[in-house]
Amino acid sequence: MSEHTIPQAPVGAGRTDPLVRVSLAELRRRGSAKWRAHPEDVLPLWVAEMDVPLAPPVAEAVHRAVDLGDTGYAYGTAYAEALAAFASARWGWDGLRVPDTALVPDVMLGVVEVLRLVTDPGDAVVVCPPVYPPFYAFVAHDGRRVLEAPLGPDLRMDLGALEEAFVRTGARGRRAAFLLSNPHNPTGVVHTRTELEAVAALARRHGVRVVADEIHAPLVLSGARFTPYLSVPGAEDGFCLMSASKAWNLAGLKAALAVAGPEAAGDLRRLPEEVGHGPSHVGVQAHTAAFRDAGDWLDSLLTGLDANRALLGALVGEHLPGIGHVPPEGTYLAWLDCTGLGLHDDTPLDGPGVVTEVEGPARLFLDRARVALSSGHVFGTGGAGCVRLNFATSPAILTEALVRMGRALGEKPGAEG
Template sequence: MNPLEQLSLADLRARRSAKWARYEPDVIPMWVAEMDVPLAEPILTALQEALTIGDTGYPGSWPMVDEFVAFAARHWGWQVEPSLVVPAASVISAYVEAFVEDVAPGEEVVITAPVYPPFTTYLRQAGRVVREAPLTDDLRLDLDALETALAAATAPADGSTERRKAGLLLCNPHNPGGTVHTREELTAVAGLANRYGVTVVSDEIHAPLVYSGAEFTPYLSVPGGETGIAVQSASKAFSLAAMPAAQMIVGTERAAWLGEFRKGAHGHPTYLGSIASTVAYRDGDAWLASLLVGLEANRDTLRAFVAERLPGVTVSRNAGTYLAWLDFGGTVAAGGRDLGGEPADVLLAEGRVALNQGTHFGGGGAGHARLNFATPPAVLAEGLERIASVVVAK
């Protein structure tokens, strides 16, 4: 059964998580990356059993790493050496810890914008300088722009002839818009990174959410990727944001680095997160397959609606993820009001539908908004009708 068809709007409005609690009850929330689904039955059963016996201590013997390794082999043909995997508190904490290890305060990390806002906020909070390498208009990697950014980030400081250390934080599949980077693109990225001596961390949290006609390629599996770091988690594919857990995987040429990294003080998954992730990787394939069918149908509904009912709006193709990127540059509000740089503000005020503000995603975000389509078809339809009631073509 499609998990997206199991909950009603009334069921969802009873939730107190961020997606459903932030706005007033008359708003259709289509913003933060929470899915409107029940827990997969195997995960629910495992958590209920743990709670029933009060098994809520520190992380224990759940084999999350081993089940991740098996999941990666089944789904992507990626053979991961378990000794190169470290459990992590979350994807965000893992990539921050990796760059804190490799990139000194005041040095730069390159991101490909527009991109997930915490790429910027958490790195800056850690004292690293963020430099943007813009994506193309269709949200693909721009290798020329990326090389320009890497060259600038590693350029020798005044009075020095040695290149500075820098990092590159990838998002694959990309958030927003769901671009799934190809093996050829990632191989080219690895070549540039190794040429400039840059540490690549690939955020692959959406890796299980790739649709028919596309294929996820792990960064560490491409030629040159052996020097990189990847971060994976079951949290987005199985809707487990309340129970953080992640895995940091390092390339084969980072074994010594990992040995030193393990000696430091780093975050660990929550115990319930390790239970949920282990069961998701081990027993969640059938549920995930049903979810993907439902998400792909919602994606197609969104694209058809935009084409037929929202002239002046363009929408991402979304080969993966449930986070679409809408460009409102060809529209105005129905009364003639300009949407300005934040169409989401007007949509909320006049249509009572909540999307993410585009400028939060960095360069290229003005005039755009992000829409979460991981919701029941009836809720998606209502949200889209509300958008259509607000905007018209210029």
């Protein structure tokens, strides 16, 4: 389908945020996974890339590095210093100590390296599904066992289920960890301070080490507030992983930080020196500039995401009335409950964490609507029959996608009308 089929007005008219600054024709020129994994007639709302231009301070940092030929090995603490200042200004968290950080190639590889510090092969790692599929894949590939503590019906952590899983981890006297998604991917839930304090207390009681993936931390929308896990009492022996990659769209510029609580700093110092060779030096400069200099750009983005969140809710109500939708509190990801369509199997053959498969409603929307979404079954228990939708795109593309999806449901075999 041509870009001329996407309306440019009045949807989003008057907006100036980053989500309205790149045309579909320009997006189609990109070579990243989002825009190359499907044919050109498909609107891609699946993988977590945003349809935005680079923030000017980040672009300037990258151009400066290229102009200087500054493309060697990463060095120094500027990234950690920028993140510490950002955390203090945005979240009121002054506990991020630069000496208790380590450069890692990206958040998930950092997660694996931290889990290696506090668990052994065969030990259990608890997750709360439906949750980010690589949690399963990376943990399993590193020889750890995944234990599930499913979210409750309200899509928030079920503390009873979590404690039950923690008890199960210690049944054989082994070490264990809890891999926390904060904010939660794919539901967009932003965990409250009270919830995180309860998690820390449970983890202490059962000797479980918490590793928090906080990659979406800067992307908390109006009505919610982000709480860093390491800022709550009891979390002193935990870790978090952070980067600018989601909030400033820098997935292709690899660099992240592992941060240790005061009681975990000794563990982090055991991280192999060669892990620090993985981050891109240009990536480090880009992420540093994002946290240090691109706050105004982020604020504009958040304004646009707020508007898109409201638009999505209205579009779901108008075009997908049989599909459940709880507006996310953070991230730019929406979780749509399509189980009423009867297109899912509660026991998918490939199991959770298989990110290459498209099944159930995601298959319907891809084949009939030419809209690419993330298939819910790969997110683990509770994911079958759901889809994840990335709404970090222009309001025009978002509108066209939801119109197509509604039309596809009307054309579904057996549908009335």
